[in-house]
Amino acid sequence: MKTLQIKTAQNVNIKFTVATVFQRLFAFVIDYLVKFAYLYFANRLFGFSMLDSSLNGDGWTIKAVEVLFLVPITFYSLYSEILMDGQTIGKRLLHLKVINVDGFKPSITDYIMRWFLRIVDFNLFLLLFVYVASLGLNDQYTLLVVLFLFGKLVGFFLILCTNKNQRFGDIIANTIVIYLKDTVKFSETILEDIKENYIPTYANVIKLSDNDMRIIKETYKTAAKQNDYKTLIKLRSKILEVTDIKSIHKSDLEFIDTVLKDYNYYTQSM
Structure with a gap:
């Protein structure tokens, strides 16, 4: 699997x-x-034959009802990703998520852009069909079959060939799809090995989030390894x-180490 490395504001x-x-497929x-x-x-549940008879053949009304009937499908991926924080039902089941290439949550404009450009990634055939049909060529059938396959596979081949596995909509919206269920080492997570009789020192650590702790731990380990005391002071x-x-600890290393352990104590015991 490909990995993407992003540098946060904390370096x-x-x-x-x-x-x-294949996961996205x-x-x-x-x-x-x-x-x-x-x-x-x-x-x-709402059969159109019933609508047809109840509306006395009012064609415009029936068409309007049909359009409303198809709205949830048409905008499915758009509202799903906005409401489910970058996921659809399929993405959630496969532990996938849309994020900005800088690691942030995409804006609503980003979601709209990648949804709208599905017409290029998966429905380019419709545009090509209209164009070919307007030409009035004699042997259109074979050409239309080729265009159909090509139009449906544009997104597939872009994901397969691009460096960050992006379809056209992702490239323009500056988004990527990541796999959330990573297999990582214990030391690479926010978890700390604390003893059963551990006594916490700082209850206020619960003001921090899991993401805060991940950044703190990674910064702490990197700075400690490189003896980067300036970074440790800033982090503290x-x-x-x-x-x-x-703080009751004079040492930056001891203080941050205690914060990590305390956070694990409080969050694991909740």
Whole structure:
């Protein structure tokens, strides 16, 4: 699997595992099954034959109802990713997530851009079909079959061939899809090996988040290994500022190590 290394504002390098083309394909298939399930059950529940008779053949009204019927499918990936923090049902089941290439949460504009450009990644055939049909060529059938396959596979080949496994919509929106279920070493997580009789010192560490602790731990380990005392001082000052902790440790190393252990104590016991 490909990995992407991102440097945070704290000069910490964080590695993400980029989702493979097959993981994204399986998520895509699951999402299509969700859409088909919606079509099937919604049509069984609100059959168009019933609508046709109840509306006395009012064509415009029937068309309007059909359009409304298809809105949840049309905008499925857009509202799913916005409401589910970069995931659809398929992505969530396969532990995939859309993020900005800088490691941040994409903006709504980013989500809209990558959704809109699905027309290039997966539905380019529709545009090409209109163009070919307007030419009035004699042997259109073979050409249309080729265009259909090409139009549906643009996104697939882009994900397969680009450095960050991005389709066209990802490239323009500056997003990537990552795999969340990484297999990492214990030392690479925010977990700390604490004893059963451990007594915590700083209760205010619960003001910090898991992401804060991951950044703190990675910065702490890097700075300690390189004897970068300036970074340790800055890190300690930032922790004190955010948590309002009154430190009883004179050593920066001891203080940060205690903060890491205390956070694990409080979060694991909740």
